[in-house]
Amino acid sequence: MKVFKVGFIALTKASWATPEIDNLRKTMLASLKTLPYEIVADDSLTTTAAEASALCADLRKQDVSAVIVFMATFPVGAIVPVIAKELPVPVVLISTPEKPQANRMWTQNSFCGSNMAVHTLRQLGRKNTFVFGPAEQAGELVKRPLEILKCVSDLAAGKVGLVGGRVPGFYTSNCDEMRLRAKLGTEIEIIDLLEIVDTAKKLSEAEVKQGVDTVRKTAAVCAKTIEKDIEPAGRMYASFRKTAKKYALSAYAIRCWPEWSDIYGIAPCAVIGMLNNDRLVSSCEGDVLGAVLMQIEASLSGGIPFFADLISFDYDQDTAVLWHCGAAPSAICRKFEETTLSQHFRVDGGNKKGLTNEFSMKAGPITLAQLDEDGDGYRMLIAKGTALDTEPFIRGNPLNVRFDCTAERLVNTIMTEGFKHHYSIIHADIENDLLELCRWLDIKPVLVK
Structure with missing residues (x-):
């Protein structure tokens, strides 16, 4: 950098x-x-x-x-x-x-x-x-x-490693590479999924051991059924780290399904969380702009972002649930003793192959944002709120949030303005900083209050 x-x-x-x-x-x-x-x-x-x-x-x-x-x-x-x-x-x-x-x-x-x-x-x-x-x-x-x-x-000066492209049918993960380079300066490095797999096979014993040790430290509990997946996960993690150094990457956008479980034997979800723990921000499902936004949030807050879907809302309680399948960074968990390395509940029909890290997120002030292409430029959705104490009430990584705006206003803005289904959440109030960044970069802010 x-x-x-x-x-x-x-x-x-x-x-x-x-x-x-x-x-x-x-x-x-x-x-x-x-x-x-x-x-x-x-x-x-x-x-x-x-x-x-x-x-x-x-x-x-x-x-x-x-x-x-x-x-x-x-x-x-x-x-x-x-x-x-x-x-x-x-x-x-x-x-x-x-x-x-x-x-x-x-x-x-x-x-x-x-x-x-x-x-x-x-x-x-x-x-x-x-x-x-x-x-x-x-x-x-x-x-x-x-x-x-x-x-x-x-x-x-940034470079996002796009591993494998976007996932099938997720047009929300599409990104105009030349627009990104012209407007924000960020470069995209196209990396084949098989390069990660090949690098994982050729690691030294020391590199594998370091990767495996990191996997074990990323959660308090390892389900018995995933013991066979620990070494592959350690190799995958070390491979991503080594590849990032090779290409001088500042972030990853990873096509996390459907090929991984067939080609490599496990899904990369827990590994994506580990990379984010290392502050090598990494988005799921090949979402390059998601990775760019995660970089922005991390830079402005000094924190670690959570890449998520909005999956439910309650107009009466004015709350909404943000969630992803087990790729969240354990550094922002609610309680470390709740973190559990498990088999993925969706891959190959569910509970057959690893590896996810399941837990709920910590409470506190948050800012949700989304970076999206708009006309010949970009727009950014911004909404701040408070993450509530959230029990791990569903598989994966849930977070219940009460936004400063009403849940109805947020949902209506998303749906009427046609925003994507991927969001990045940071545990900090950076609303004003994002607005100022948008001014410098000619990004249209869509502030929901």
Whole structure:
């Protein structure tokens, strides 16, 4: 993944530059350097378009992914177009509060500088975001905007391994590969299912042992009937990990049926959960956009997403059940002692071949989302709510949710707008972050409240 570097440019007019103004620059830069990113900056205020052009050339050379532009004072108006033209990365504008100084002088006019800049950037077709606050708090002020921009950058550098294609009849898993590359930057690596199988056969004893050990640790209980499936699952897991390294993958979208049980002997469900435990996000049923969305949710929250279907709802209780067949990551289980490696209840008629990990999900704040193609672009369904304490009342991985909107409104939106049947849930409130991400990526948000 590309290293996320951030440029820093502090603007002023030469006639407004003073030691006090330069101290503001130094204070802000010190605060920004507390962030977990490399901050690339000049050691002076930028006062002319020529100086800005030279600095932009250096920032391009150092391959920054975003730039923070500090209006230390009201700047020379010609500087912002130079930055817009010569540094094609997202812009974060920052201004600081001020009070009249000696002789009632207004020495910065910082906000006015940003106000002029946002109009200029808009006229030039350049998106930006703006924050406002004291120079010593700059790191905290830009933290969230930069996390969103890092997500954008990671998507542009990402590569999803599509293993085996989509499952039969699931047109909801279709994905326009070139649209994804053009709009979000994410690449798709086509991988044959047989490559995973062949790699699994050729693993070293140490690789197999490590895979098997990981399988056993992923659940508290192993049903007696699946003991024969532990080694194949360990080999499959190690094979997916090795293949991800081979192709430099950031995610998987896996065709998880119908061939696996015939070709390999078991279904990959529990292994998909294990990959997600490792933060190698992996969607079921060959859903590439599902995998991309899972990456987004993981990046913005720091958590592990749950790829699921919406299977029931109760208008009286205002709840809905999200579920999948046993591919959920045990890292987000309700109680680890409930996690059980079992034979799949559907494959080959049910209870004949492994391997699923069955348990219910943990309670807490959640955000549900779905990324879908729309016209020549994308749209994103967003609904937040609260995951309720959910007993493992059905086979697989259930989660009962009470959304902030009514269940009826959510269902009506899904059904009238024709959204897909796959969703990604993250245990965090990232509604505002998703809306901001949609703004940066020209994704149409469909917010259900």
